[in-house]
Amino acid sequence: MKIDINNNVIEQFFVNRYINIIKGKNQIYILIIILALISCVHSGNSTLNHDDNNGKNDVEDAYLVDQISDQDSLLKVAQTDKSSSVRMDAVERLTDQDVLIDIAQTDKSRKVRKAAVERITDQDFLIRAAHTDKSVKVRKAAVERITDKDVLIEVAQMDKSYQIQLAAARTVQYVLDKKQFPDYLNIKEDVANLMLFLLDPVIIGRHGLLKMEIETDRNYIVKIKTLSGDTILKRTFVTTTDNAETFAGTTKYKDAKIDYEGIKTLLWFLSSTK
Secondary structure (H helix, E strand, O other): OEEEOOHHHHHHHHHHHHHHHHOOOOHHHHHHHHHHHHHHHHOOOOEEEOOOHHHOOHHHHHHHHHOOOOHHHHHHHHHHOOOHHHHHHHHOOOOOHHHHHHHHHHOOOHHHHHHHHOOOOOHHHHHHHHHHOOOHHHHHHHHOOOOOHHHHHHHHHHOOOHHHHHHHHHHHHHHHOOOOOOOHHHOOHHHHHHHHHHOOHHHHHHHOOEEEEEEEOOOEEEEEEEOOOOEEEEEEEOOOOOOEEEEOOEEEEOOOOOOHHHHHHHHHHHHHOO
């Protein structure tokens, strides 16, 4: 890896790398080596050449990347380093949206593209990436950052990947009710599954877009509501879990899940009524 970096950072890198070697060894020769390296740095050579070596030096490279604050230097690493892990580390520190979009479109590594997508806010690009990237993981990362509920509904209904459909359904629920679900990641899979059912074209055709309110005691209490707040269905899903914890004086069952037979019944009910 070739990085233009402040001399003091390089000094610290060499000192940290060899400090443990010094202990119990021939200290004079080791110190001479370190001083010689530092002398080279101060003589005007402020460029560190560090080959990728099949990923063996990624930890050391990551340490160096963490010391870089200059965006131009980070960009150089993100675009040219041989190691995808090092490029990803650099991408995670970039802020320029145009640069991130370029990397998300061109990098050969899906984990680098995913890291770029996770920092992009441009909705037009995120929508394109959600439909066109070759990697399911990259498309899922894009879906999770889309804010247009109509686009998300289309993805949930039409995408061929169940992972993408579920991510779109979870994101719709988050967009519709951030008060109940302030953290996207806390929307459990069974809740996202139920939301995916509610996005069925037949149900939307009969009732419009619906949202959920979830109450959890020993069971799940699910309220299906219109966007205006009218409750059209309330159903309790019985659970058998004994995994409980106390939170704010209320017993919460962490492993409570909506049973799928109940979901099928709910889907049939909503599909056949107006």
